[in-house]
Amino acid sequence: MSTLRLQKNTCVQDYIKQLNPSQREAVVNTEGPVMVIAGAGSGKTRVLTYRIAYLMDEKKVDPFNILSLTFTNKAAKEMKERIGKIVGGNEAKNLWMGTFHSVFAKILRFEADKLGFPSNFTIYDAEDARKVIANVIKEKNLDKEVYKVKSVASRISSFKNALITPKEYLRSPELQENDAAARMPMMGDIYRAYAERCFRSGAMDFDDLLLYTFILLRKFPDVLAKYQDRFRYIMVDEYQDTNHAQYLIVKSLANRYGNICVVGDDAQSIYAFRGANIRNILNYQRDYEDVRVFKLEQNYRSTKTIVGAANSLIKKNKEQLDKNVWTDNSDGEQIVINKTVSDTDEASYVARTIFEKNMQEHIPFSDFAILYRTNAQSRAMEESFRRRNIPYRIYGGLSFYQRKEVKDLLAYVRLTINSNDEEAFRRVINYPKRGIGDTTLEKITVAANANGVSVWEICSNLGYYQSVGLNKPTTVKIQDFVTKIQSFKALAKEAEAFDLATHIAKTSGLLRELSQDKTPEGISRTENIQELLNSVKEFTENQKEIEDGNPSLSGFMEDVALLTDSDNTTDEDNEKVSLMTIHLAKGLEFPIVFIVGMEESLFPSMMAMSSRADLEEERRLFYVALTRAEKEAYLTYAQMRYRWGKLIDCEPSRFLQEIDESFLNINTPDFSPFTGAYGDSDEPSASRRPSPRRAPTSSAPSRSRQPQRTMPQRKNLRKIESSLPSANSDSVADTNPSDINVGDRVKHQRFGHGKIKEMEGAGPNKKAVIQFDNVGEKKLLLKFAKLEKVSG
Numbered sequence: 001m002s003t004l005r006l007q008k009n010t011c012v013q014d015y016i017k018q019l020n021p022s023q024r025e026a027v028v029n030t031e032g033p034v035m036v037i038a039g040a041g042s043g044k045t046r047v048l049t050y051r052i053a054y055l056m057d058e059k060k061v062d063p064f065n066i067l068s069l070t071f072t073n074k075a076a077k078e079m080k081e082r083i084g085k086i087v088g089g090n091e092a093k094n095l096w097m098g099t100f101h102s103v104f105a106k107i108l109r110f111e112a113d114k115l116g117f118p119s120n121f122t123i124y125d126a127e128d129a130r131k132v133i134a135n136v137i138k139e140k141n142l143d144k145e146v147y148k149v150k151s152v153a154s155r156i157s158s159f160k161n162a163l164i165t166p167k168e169y170l171r172s173p174e175l176q177e178n179d180a181a182a183r184m185p186m187m188g189d190i191y192r193a194y195a196e197r198c199f200r201s202g203a204m205d206f207d208d209l210l211l212y213t214f215i216l217l218r219k220f221p222d223v224l225a226k227y228q229d230r231f232r233y234i235m236v237d238e239y240q241d242t243n244h245a246q247y248l249i250v251k252s253l254a255n256r257y258g259n260i261c262v263v264g265d266d267a268q269s270i271y272a273f274r275g276a277n278i279r280n281i282l283n284y285q286r287d288y289e290d291v292r293v294f295k296l297e298q299n300y301r302s303t304k305t306i307v308g309a310a311n312s313l314i315k316k317n318k319e320q321l322d323k324n325v326w327t328d329n330s331d332g333e334q335i336v337i338n339k340t341v342s343d344t345d346e347a348s349y350v351a352r353t354i355f356e357k358n359m360q361e362h363i364p365f366s367d368f369a370i371l372y373r374t375n376a377q378s379r380a381m382e383e384s385f386r387r388r389n390i391p392y393r394i395y396g397g398l399s400f401y402q403r404k405e406v407k408d409l410l411a412y413v414r415l416t417i418n419s420n421d422e423e424a425f426r427r428v429i430n431y432p433k434r435g436i437g438d439t440t441l442e443k444i445t446v447a448a449n450a451n452g453v454s455v456w457e458i459c460s461n462l463g464y465y466q467s468v469g470l471n472k473p474t475t476v477k478i479q480d481f482v483t484k485i486q487s488f489k490a491l492a493k494e495a496e497a498f499d500l501a502t503h504i505a506k507t508s509g510l511l512r513e514l515s516q517d518k519t520p521e522g523i524s525r526t527e528n529i530q531e532l533l534n535s536v537k538e539f540t541e542n543q544k545e546i547e548d549g550n551p552s553l554s555g556f557m558e559d560v561a562l563l564t565d566s567d568n569t570t571d572e573d574n575e576k577v578s579l580m581t582i583h584l585a586k587g588l589e590f591p592i593v594f595i596v597g598m599e600e601s602l603f604p605s606m607m608a609m610s611s612r613a614d615l616e617e618e619r620r621l622f623y624v625a626l627t628r629a630e631k632e633a634y635l636t637y638a639q640m641r642y643r644w645g646k647l648i649d650c651e652p653s654r655f656l657q658e659i660d661e662s663f664l665n666i667n668t669p670d671f672s673p674f675t676g677a678y679g680d681s682d683e684p685s686a687s688r689r690p691s692p693r694r695a696p697t698s699s700a701p702s703r704s705r706q707p708q709r710t711m712p713q714r715k716n717l718r719k720i721e722s723s724l725p726s727a728n729s730d731s732v733a734d735t736n737p738s739d740i741n742v743g744d745r746v747k748h749q750r751f752g753h754g755k756i757k758e759m760e761g762a763g764p765n766k767k768a769v770i771q772f773d774n775v776g777e778k779k780l781l782l783k784f785a786k787l788e789k790v791s792g
């Protein structure tokens, strides 16, 4: 026994030995308030992981007494696995570890009755919440052009994150005046109705998980005492992105033992738009007496070039804690800046570069990440990856669990678990079709509102609520539906989750409905249901291994409801390029990173350009993006891009100018006179006939084939800008576009001779439809086409 213990202790100590002195200090100083404030890639997350292992193994702290809050569920899972490896055995599974939302949901399930909620309350996702809000707006006969569902939803979300309840709202003249000034005087009424509706449905939305936890701990001192006593050690990763509610809850939980350790980087605070408050980290020292602050300055992730570039960029922000990040890693490659004609070209360039690196240097696809500012940018990238058969996965797209057929089955499950769930009810009451129409649903809703009960309550007691006024056949249809759900509920008491879910899929009529559709889409929908059932199976098997695991179907539902955007990838296969917004890339690292769309109005975003605070947040976002890279970074921008369905001229992002020039390698842009600079076929350039106009350095960023020209940045970026057709001037084509008219014969460098059939657009957007003698009809943007007028 003693030998065994000795072996295990040696093990944790061995791990700790690998840390640098500051990291080690941050791990072993377990008592009292601690803040680890450090730059990207300096081992903050690693310190947290080892600290927990140290607490468990060295200090013999029961994992049930350790609370660790992470930014995603995936991060929590990985951290648990690593701790499990260090300390051995299964104990790490008992840690309270997860996102704020998932940990608070767990607490709320235990304590739900105190707040008048059932313990099996449903968690509404954003779509459910918006539907409820839309119903409320409609029932109140408000103008939906004024009360836009999305903006009402975001107002309600911001109230909740600021811990303002409907009651408090309706007592605050300022808030009301504020909304009245924004032409939404009924905001408070909507908020109250929405909250009531959720309450009657036994449902909480995402923000409620924070708000109700806060209310619970404030209203019930015994509950607070219980959790204060339970969580003897509290740890928070990515502390710079906590919001006001999270901050207050953590603070009150830590109030008894005071063993709270937060780690973060003020330079990476990027969620202000969702209520995150950078002050939480800036004021930490003021909030806790005797706080010990550890600074980690050595970066282990990235090359000197990337660390240097990131430092030079973030220096431009005024508001930040003083830090000096350095690394012992090698210099590495310079950061490549690449300009392309259009967004399509940009995507081609990225795909081609990855393809070549994979072919020539055998770099696996999983080493690459593409980061973008807005989700919309993924489309062009995806197309270009598909064309080259490059496997990729997208983070944060439409989640598997958000697909219609999956949500439909889950709605039956929700209704089985919590029959008051109105959104689930509305979703499936007439799907598959059973002849229950909108008028019936309206009558039921009116009755539910009048009686202050759920729609299920009305439907399951139609005999009592005669006043609903349904005719006999409709009444029978509803009663059949109710009986079906009740039979599921009965089965739920004894059946295993997987069997229950399978039974529901069949008996609800859902599988039959889907199987009638023999189109590829229909077949894939049926497969998705199969996949959902598989994931239920997998979930229950995993839960059975955990001491306080919950292998029931409601446990599964909880897991699904709490997935965050970053947890959600299209699949888990490893050999793929990762695509995601920068916001989702937080905490991650990849050997090679492409940051695309480095253009003014896109990054920094248009909305962020009018205030210093917003601009600084954009700069931090860029800092986060750049510091994800371990070995190489590519920054690309296009001269033209389709946005909101229009072709827009773009200027390079100011952030490109802000990086110290010594870290940059400006890749002379590959320039081609037509949209689709790399050719419409987009085949690998290695197999393509080189175009005579192609700049020699541009076809392959891979150093193994061609050395790249390195140029001092600032000057050269300007030089390049001026030497190339500027996206903002009309006067660049060899032939002045105004000289060319319909009917003219013209010559194009690549397509040869042709005749102008049509002209459209004006100024920089002027285009010509040309019937070429050899290659058929093409529409070209005149400012790039460089047409030569020829006679005859």
Ligand SMILES: Nc1ncnc2c1ncn2[C@@H]1O[C@H](COP(=O)(O)OP(=O)(O)OP(=O)(O)O)[C@@H](O)[C@H]1O
Pocket (backbone or CB within 6 Å): 018, 019, 020, 023, 038, 039, 040, 041, 042, 043, 044, 045, 046, 047, 265, 268, 299, 300, 301, 586, 587, 588, 589
């Ligand atoms: N002492 C060390 N020795 C070797 N590698 C280390 C050390 N500390 C951290 N690392 C490695 O450096 C990388 C960055 O560490 P980690 O992700 O913990 O940094 P971080 O500060 O949390 O970064 P971010 O700010 O991006 O969240 C990881 O690959 C980690 O394994």
Ligand SMILES: [Mg+2]
Pocket (backbone or CB within 6 Å): 044, 045, 046, 587
């Ligand atoms: Mg981290």
